Amino acid sequence: MSASVLFDTPGPKAKRRILLINIIGVLLLLALLVVVVIGLANKGQMEPSLWATMFTSNAWTNFLLPGLINTLKAAGLAIVLSIVFGLAFGMGLLSELKALRWFSTIIVEFFRAVPVLLLIVFFNILLSRTGIVNGTDSPFWAVVISLMLYNGSVVAELVRSGVRNLPKGQREAGIAIGLTTNQSLRLIEIPQALVAMLPALIGQFVVILKDSALGYIVGFTELLFYSRTFASANGNMLQALLVAAAIFIIINFALSKLAEIVSRRLSSRMPDGKTADPDAELEAPALA
Amino acid sequence: MEKYLSLFTEYNIPAAFWVNIQLTFWAAIGALVLGTVLAMMRISPVRSFAAFGTGYVNIIRNTPLTIILLFGVLALYNQLGFTLSSDFDQNFFNLAVMGLAIYHAAFVCEAIRSGVNTVPVGQAEAARAIGLSFFPAAREVILPQAFRGSVVPLGNVLIALIKNSTVAAVSSVAIEASSVMKQMLEFESNLIIPIFATFAIGFVIIVIPVGVLTTWLSKKLAVAR
Amino acid sequence: MRKSRIAAVAAMAAAAALTLSACGGGGGDSADKVKIGIKFDQPGVGYKDGDKYTGFDVDVAKYVAKELGYAEDKIEFISTPSANRETSLQNKQVDMIFASYSITDKRKESVAFAGPYLIAGQDLLVPVDSAITGPEDLNGKTLCSVTGSTSAQKIKDTYAKEVRLQEQSGYAECLGGMTGGTIDAVTTDDIILAGLAAQPANAGKFKVVGKPFSEERYGVGLNKESTKCADINKAINKMIDSGEWEKAVKANTEGTGYTPNPAVNPPKTDACA
Numbered sequence: 001m002s003a004s005v006l007f008d009t010p011g012p013k014a015k016r017r018i019l020l021i022n023i024i025g026v027l028l029l030l031a032l033l034v035v036v037v038i039g040l041a042n043k044g045q046m047e048p049s050l051w052a053t054m055f056t057s058n059a060w061t062n063f064l065l066p067g068l069i070n071t072l073k074a075a076g077l078a079i080v081l082s083i084v085f086g087l088a089f090g091m092g093l094l095s096e097l098k099a100l101r102w103f104s105t106i107i108v109e110f111f112r113a114v115p116v117l118l119l120i121v122f123f124n125i126l127l128s129r130t131g132i133v134n135g136t137d138s139p140f141w142a143v144v145i146s147l148m149l150y151n152g153s154v155v156a157e158l159v160r161s162g163v164r165n166l167p168k169g170q171r172e173a174g175i176a177i178g179l180t181t182n183q184s185l186r187l188i189e190i191p192q193a194l195v196a197m198l199p200a201l202i203g204q205f206v207v208i209l210k211d212s213a214l215g216y217i218v219g220f221t222e223l224l225f226y227s228r229t230f231a232s233a234n235g236n237m238l239q240a241l242l243v244a245a246a247i248f249i250i251i252n253f254a255l256s257k258l259a260e261i262v263s264r265r266l267s268s269r270m271p272d273g274k275t276a277d278p279d280a281e282l283e284a285p286a287l288a
Numbered sequence: 289m290e291k292y293l294s295l296f297t298e299y300n301i302p303a304a305f306w307v308n309i310q311l312t313f314w315a316a317i318g319a320l321v322l323g324t325v326l327a328m329m330r331i332s333p334v335r336s337f338a339a340f341g342t343g344y345v346n347i348i349r350n351t352p353l354t355i356i357l358l359f360g361v362l363a364l365y366n367q368l369g370f371t372l373s374s375d376f377d378q379n380f381f382n383l384a385v386m387g388l389a390i391y392h393a394a395f396v397c398e399a400i401r402s403g404v405n406t407v408p409v410g411q412a413e414a415a416r417a418i419g420l421s422f423f424p425a426a427r428e429v430i431l432p433q434a435f436r437g438s439v440v441p442l443g444n445v446l447i448a449l450i451k452n453s454t455v456a457a458v459s460s461v462a463i464e465a466s467s468v469m470k471q472m473l474e475f476e477s478n479l480i481i482p483i484f485a486t487f488a489i490g491f492v493i494i495v496i497p498v499g500v501l502t503t504w505l506s507k508k509l510a511v512a513r
Numbered sequence: 514m515r516k517s518r519i520a521a522v523a524a525m526a527a528a529a530a531l532t533l534s535a536c537g538g539g540g541g542d543s544a545d546k547v548k549i550g551i552k553f554d555q556p557g558v559g560y561k562d563g564d565k566y567t568g569f570d571v572d573v574a575k576y577v578a579k580e581l582g583y584a585e586d587k588i589e590f591i592s593t594p595s596a597n598r599e600t601s602l603q604n605k606q607v608d609m610i611f612a613s614y615s616i617t618d619k620r621k622e623s624v625a626f627a628g629p630y631l632i633a634g635q636d637l638l639v640p641v642d643s644a645i646t647g648p649e650d651l652n653g654k655t656l657c658s659v660t661g662s663t664s665a666q667k668i669k670d671t672y673a674k675e676v677r678l679q680e681q682s683g684y685a686e687c688l689g690g691m692t693g694g695t696i697d698a699v700t701t702d703d704i705i706l707a708g709l710a711a712q713p714a715n716a717g718k719f720k721v722v723g724k725p726f727s728e729e730r731y732g733v734g735l736n737k738e739s740t741k742c743a744d745i746n747k748a749i750n751k752m753i754d755s756g757e758w759e760k761a762v763k764a765n766t767e768g769t770g771y772t773p774n775p776a777v778n779p780p781k782t783d784a785c786a
Binding site for chain 3: 043044049050053058061062124125128129131134135136138139216217218219221225228229231232233234235236237238
Binding site for chain 2: 008029112
């Protein structure tokens with residue numbers, strides 16, 4: 001439904017009123033901004049040096065960029081592993097074998113219900129106590145494993161619903177040409193579901209990037225961790241957090257836009273509309 | 289086993305979960321109200337409102353929740369002296385509720401918008417035809433149907449909110465599930481797995497019924513078309 | 514066709530996992546190099562600033578390494594956060610740890626210690642114009658510490674029952690709150706407080722109260738099989754006798770009013786096990 005149906009094209013009187021509301025709205029926003037800036041200035045937070053140090057080459061080459069690289073490394077590995085995990089358990093959810101279906105359901109529902117932060121804290125302690133990985137790497141792997149388990153479960157659900165949403169004829173055609181149900185699932189249904197899932201997968205990458213920031217709590221040296229480390233020697237925690245937030249927002253915004261474009265491309269390619277609802281498909285799972 | 293049971297007398301685990309439930313409850317109300325207002329703004333004829341709604345959603349949902357909650361304490365409280373309660377501990381709780389509400393409002397807004405998208409154009413046209421202007425049309429015709437259509441995404445937001453309430457640990461809310469679990473894991477190193485399992489199952493018990501309930505509700509409330 | 518495509522995706526995934534996991538690891542020529550565990554994120558104590566390492570722990574580590582025959586370019590500093598100091602030593606990922614590592618009987622069950630090279634104590638950091646002179650003054654005041662800290666709890670239990678505790682994820686956040694005026698004091702080991710307060714950006718803003726209410730014996734963490742303990746102790750004693758130790762303390766805590774608790778410092782090293 002297009003929103004513009006809800007109101008008439010404004011006439012001259014309404015136009016003037018809207019303009020007035022627009023001006024008041026902008027003024028209110030500006031006033032709020034001024035109050036915040038003055039309040040911060042009173043506490044010395046607007047000191048130019050506090051902001052300037054955020055844009056020195058030291059801040060970027062030694063802290064922000066290494067942190068960002070670690071964030072991207074963990075998120076990249078986590079999304080790859082999530083897809084593998086999601087495919088495996090998604091097929092499990094669709095399996096003909098009752099036992100396998102049940103097992104997959106329990107795993108998927110469990111990891112979708114447990115907070116990622118609990119997983120990260122748990123795996124960090126488990127890995128560092130048992131020494132399975134290098135002590136210094138345990139926060140990294142704790143983050144990657146936790147993100148894989150949660151997002152992999154989400155992907156498994158996406159695979160299942162993606163396959164369920166395919167027209168029945170796909171499977172019937174597969175069986176008609178002599179494939180087993182299993183073969184039809186692997187060769188015909190899942191590949192199509194994967195394409196349809198693409199926007200949702202990109203959306204999931206945003207979730208992973210955001211959740212990787214929880215890693216700083218267990219000492220994973222990602223972007224937020226490095227920003228805080230830099231700030232601890234330079235007395236500019238707020239400024240550092242603001243820069244870190246801006247980096248996250250820019251990357252995630254770009255990814256969200258990419259997801260929208262991909263989704264639009266796909267829906268124009270598949271006129272039956274099975275993949276066409278970008279909002280319903282994309283927004284629902286794209287939660288942290 | 290005895291050692292494990294003694295954990296329950298030593299640490300108040302139900303109290304920790306109770307804090308998360310309270311955080312979720314208040315933040316859910318806040319997020320629902322704020323998210324609905326934002327959704328209205330995004331479909332309203334006033335361009336600055338629509339722009340604000342879009343900007344809000346794009347910024348907030350792309351920011352890690354951790355950073356939003358940290359700003360609540362470090363900027364609003366510690367620098368600007370903004371408080372939400374005269375009681376010291378209650379203030380941090382309220383700040384965390386506010387941060388959670390601000391973050392999840394962006395997702396509530398999107399959920400409602402996707403609900404609005406399920407309402408057929410004819411409904412809006414009919415509302416306009418019988419002479420309703422923007423607000424009455426939105427209130428009487430569009431939103432009630434939109435809410436029905438967005439039960440599942442709203443339920444997903446609620447589930448996310450329950451889980452995300454553990455992040456409140458970073459905004460100085462000391463006694464909640466994740467920080468209590470962390471403390472227990474550090475002090476009871478022989479019981480790592482049972483401790484984690486206890487907390488994990490606690491969340492499963494809270495989250496699964498919410499999922500079942502929203503699925504049931506969405507079927508019950510579904511608008512026959 | 515389709516099948517091979519899925520296989521290709523899986524193979525790509527596996528390849529990506531392998532390349533990405535190729536971080537960490539390393540090692541190799543351990544013969545002429547020494548791997549020292551420090552903190553990377555504690556200004557004034559152990560801090561990585563680009564390719565430079567600074568702080569009191571780092572200065573002691575460099576001195577000791579030099580006495581053991583390792584020039585500065587033979588030292589490989591490795592980050593050892595509190596949670597995985599024991600495992601890093603047990604798995605021999607590091608040879609020694611200088612990371613505000615208190616000697617305790619419990620830790621001695623799994624690792625060995627040389628030193629102590631400093632006896633720190635839990636103390637308070639306050640704004641430079643504050644009237645607080647000790648933990649007893651904190652009733653009704655706001656005290657900041659990091660999540661799960663023992664020293665804040667100790668103050669609440671024994672010195673000031675009416676203290677209000679704010680927990681943050683790091684000490685730097687606490688310092689920000691003091692600048693903002695909502696936090697009255699920060700507590701942890703005095704050297705950590707002094708190290709933070711001595712950073713140029715904080716210069717002249719805070720002071721260490723100087724009434725430590727605990728003893729934290731900072732030792733050099735070693736693997737139980739290590740044979741270096743006696744040599745390390747000799748190096749620490751030499752550092753103290755030559756005045757280098759005091760110089761290192763001063764250099765890292767300048768302008769904060771901090772002196773190591775004189776009743777127990779400079780420390781006497783324990784006998785090696």
